Structure formats: C-alpha cells, structure tokens
Amino acid sequence: MSEPLSTLAARCRHQQEIRKSRFLAIAAPVRSGEQALAFLREVADPAATHNCWAWRVGRDYRFNDDGEPGGTAGRPILQAIESQQMDGVAVVVTRWYGGIKLGTGGLARAYGGTAAECLRLAERVPIVSMARLAARVEFAELALLKARLKDLHAQIASEHFDADGVALQLQLPDTRVDDAVLLLRDLTRGRSEAHRLD
Template structure:
C-alpha cells in the first residue's frame, strides 16, 4: 500500500562547501506540481532539480546537471520509500568544489532521502467516487450515515428525490450499498464511477 506525506518537510546539508536543500510536499495533480515549483522558484540557486510521482505518473528534471545525476536519484528515493502523490525539490547553491557525477548522485539522492526520512508519512487510501439517489424522506438517514463516517459528499435536490455524489474509501462502499438497499427496499443501488485515485 503506497504512502504519502502529511505536510511539507525540508532538510538542508552542506557537502564540500555546496549547500543542498530538499523540500518535499504532497501533490495530487500536475497543477499542484506547477504551483509548488512556482512557489519555490529561487533565482539565487545554481540548480533546482526535482522529481515527482502521482500514481503511475513520474517526472524528473536535472536542471542542467549531467543527465541522470539529480532528478533520477531523487525519484529513486521517492519510489524507495513507497511514496506517491509526492514531489521533492533539491536546491543547490554551488560552493566551488566539483563533486563529480558519483558525488552528485549521492548528494541529490542523499539529501532527498534525508528529507523523506524526516517527513511524516500516512497510508494513501484508495478512494472511489460513487453516485446514488433516494427519496427526500430517506435522505436524512443516509446523510447521517455519510456524516458519521466522515464521507465527503455533494447532494443535489431534484423533483423526484435527492441525487448524491460521494467519495468513499474502497472498504466503505459495500456497507453504504447495503444500507441504501435496505432503506430504499432494493429500489436504488450505489453506482461506482470508473475514476481511481
């Protein structure tokens, strides 16, 4: 089961007079990635190398460092920690002593790894979107059920009843489906949408 971070975390270290700073954060989509990189753009750095992973999608950037010496080692630390929906940016302020390709790999990967070691992680629970409808007099019971399990939902009142879209953890779908069938006496069923997190 993959994990993600609870909050943004930073780590800094000096290696042969160069300063490395890693910043790790949660990202749920490419817009989050863009916003994160905009927020942390720093013209004083020599290089800003990064990698991110969201589900099966990965990207990394060496930002002018020799190919494979920065972005890929950062990505390796994300995957090595079984993380997803995470971006790690490593800033470098060059101090005048060249590290060589092996040194760069160790520095970027090591700094990212230390940052992720400090970060608090939580299990990323897969969720699915579901839809169902019920009559007005049935909605209060179902609404109570959703609220008591802290399930996010949107209700839409129509002439023939209430249409509900909710986002549930996988293990919550069946109990809700059974409750809906029970309350509506088998008239309605929960429809699971295709989209996965």
Template structure:
C-alpha cells in the same frame, strides 16, 4: 504492500557550499501535484528538481541539472522506500563548487533519502469510486453516514433528488451498499464506476 506518508516533511543540508532542501509531500492526484509545485515554486533557487509516484504513474524533472542526475535519483529513493502517492521536491541553491554528475546524483538522492527517513509511513488503503442516488428526504441520513465514516463525497441536486459520488475504502463498500438499500427501501443501490 505500498505505503504513503502521513504529512509533509522537510530536510536541509549543505553539500560543498550548495544548499539542498527536500520536501516530501503526500499527494493523491496529478492535479494536486500541479498545485503543490506552484505553491512550492521558489525563484531564489538555482534548481527545483522533483519526482512523484502515484500508483504505477511516475514523473521526474531535472530542472536544468544534467540529465539523470536529479529527478531519477529522487525517484529511486521513493521506490526504494516502497512509497506511493508522494511528491519529493529538492531545491538547490548553487554555492560555487561544481559537484560533477556523481556528486549531483549523491546530493539529490541523498537529500531526498534523508527526508524520507523522517516521514511517518502509513499503509496505503486502496479507494474506489462509487455513486448512488436518493430522494431529498433520504439525503440527510446518508450524508450523516458518509461524514461519520470520513468518506469524501460530492453531491449534485437534480429535479428528482440527490446524485452522490464518493471515494470509499474497499472494505466500506458492503456496509455502505446495505445502508443505501435500507434508507431507500431497496429502490436504489450503490454502484461502482466499473459497474453497468
């Protein structure tokens, strides 16, 4: 069962005069990862190494450290903790003592691992994309339903009404489908992105 983390956690430690700082950050999309990496960009660091995992997609970056000594050990700690939808960024400020490849692997993996010991793990509930259309007069009722159930959505106003895209948890589908049919008196139905 996959888990993600509730909120961002920071952990710092010194290893042979180098300072390591790890951020464990919850993320949902690759676009969000790009934004987070820009936000956390710190030009005072010697290296900013990271790894992320969203579902089956993974990426890592050694940022100038010897290949396989930073990003891959960070990714290993993410996978070892059965986490997904997470980015772990480890900053290093070089302190003048070379750590060697084994030392780097232990320092990056260890700092990431200690940061992950501090996180609140939450079960990841899979979400699906759905959409529906409704008349202008029906939209306030359906909008209220989405807001009450903490469903993320976007609406687009057309000449004939409102077209709505939403991201729902799988278990919410039946209830929302029923609500759409009730409010539109059977005229409209909830569709998934994989439906025809």
C-alpha cells in the same frame, strides 16, 4: 504485499552540507504536474548553482538535472520519492557549490540522499482510493442515510430533489463501497440500489 502509498501532510525541508556544498531539499504535496511546476518555480533559488527536481503524480512524473551531469540529480530525487512509496509529491534540491567536485556517484548520492532524508523526516498521510456511487432515496430516508454515511467516511457530492425523492452522488473510500450498498438496501428495504460511477 507492498506498503500503501502516502503523500506529504505539508511542505517540509531538509538541509545538509556535503564536502563544502550546501544542499537544501524542499518537498510539497501536489495534485497535478501544473501544481508541481508552479511549486518548483516558487522555491527555486536563482542565486544557487543548481535547482534540481523531480515530481510524481500517479503515473505521471518528471525530473530535471538543471545543468548537473545527466542522471546525477533529477533521477536520484525521483528514486527517493518512489523508494519511500510516495505519490503526489514534488521535491526540489537546491545546491550551492562549495568548491569541491563530488563526481557523478557523489552527486547522485548527495541529491538522492538529501531528498530521501527530507521525505523520511516528513509527516505523511495515506492516500485513500476513493469511489463514487449514485443512489436514489425517498425524502423520509434522507436524514437517516446522511447520519449513517458518516460511519462509512462517505460524503454527498451532489443531491438533486424532485417529486419522487432525492438522487444522490456519494464519494467514499473504495474499501467501504460494499458497506454503503448494504446500508442503502437495508435502509430502503430493498427499494434502492447504489451503482458505481467509476
């Protein structure tokens, strides 16, 4: 079974010198391609020789060699993200040229290795797959339901009151959906059912 996906808890950085060139990796958690590109624009150093980058959010990903020979920078950075089972992550590796050419293999190792070490040292948080449920309860059952939902790490995304009770939308970890359905059924003595919205 493959390792579960994780993302970064916060921004992180790692710097190393390789044959007189300085490489600085800065990585951050991101939720969208737009957020990744904004991060890239923010941390890229215009005075550096190259600002190479990659990001992955779900099935979407992009990478850029920023003038280095094709395939020697952006793709190795993306491979560092993927090999560490990470998602929702952007990494910029900035290079200040030190006068010694590294060759295509050396460049790929330098960019990929700097990115991989930055991610390896970073604090991670697991990515939890979430589900949404719709349910309806009577007013008298609402307080107890709210108290019990905390045990399932569920949150109420919305609640609408009318004359007959409360219509709820819940957000909770995918692994707790069956528990929530049983809880609702038990609490309402079978009068209410939860339905998935996604």
